Amino acid sequence: NAGVTQTPKFRVLKTGQSMTLLCAQDMNHEYMYWYRQDPGMGLRLIHYSVGEGTTAKGEVPDGYNVSRLKKQNFLLGLESAAPSQTSVYFCATQNSDTQYFGPGTRLTVL
């Protein structure tokens, strides 16, 4: 089992460019989450999904969109990247009360 995987691992964008981060899981978990982690800020929830076809806003959703067309995939989109979106992005799933994290995507916006 691969668990939770994230693609890509690293990316550099210019301001205004768009991109999509892919999270995939093979654990058949209903709940999926996108977080960002910034130095000294801990984890902040961007969006989450409680099942296929559903999404909801988290703590810091502005500038991001998400889709959950298939249960195993949760996509995070940046339509027009800004330097403030430079961060490490983590995807997670949840089973019962425990979360399982991917390895992260390090995004730099110039």
Added chain:
Amino acid sequence: GDSVTQMEGPVTLSEEAFLTINCTYTATGYPSLFWYVQYPGEGLQLLLKATKADDKGSNKGFEATYRKETTSFHLEKGSVQVSDSAVYFCALVTGGFKTIFGAGTRLFVKA
């Protein structure tokens, strides 16, 4: 709303020293409590958890006891190793699908 407060870091210890990282919480209802660990360059992973008052979670020599009367879940280890250097996050879950994380405490262990 629900929240988790943990001690600020970094915490720097010598190998074989005793570790305590304090964590307190505010929650309505009866949360489950967790410690997650993040090693350099990786995502978080569950270290231990406790689901009700007076439960003790333990793993890899780490322990934490769910103290309802003091709303605390302090992480302890009797003898730390260099390989324990990481960021430790205290967290709680109430209501099923949202986890509230603390800000994280970075631990450095010197040989």
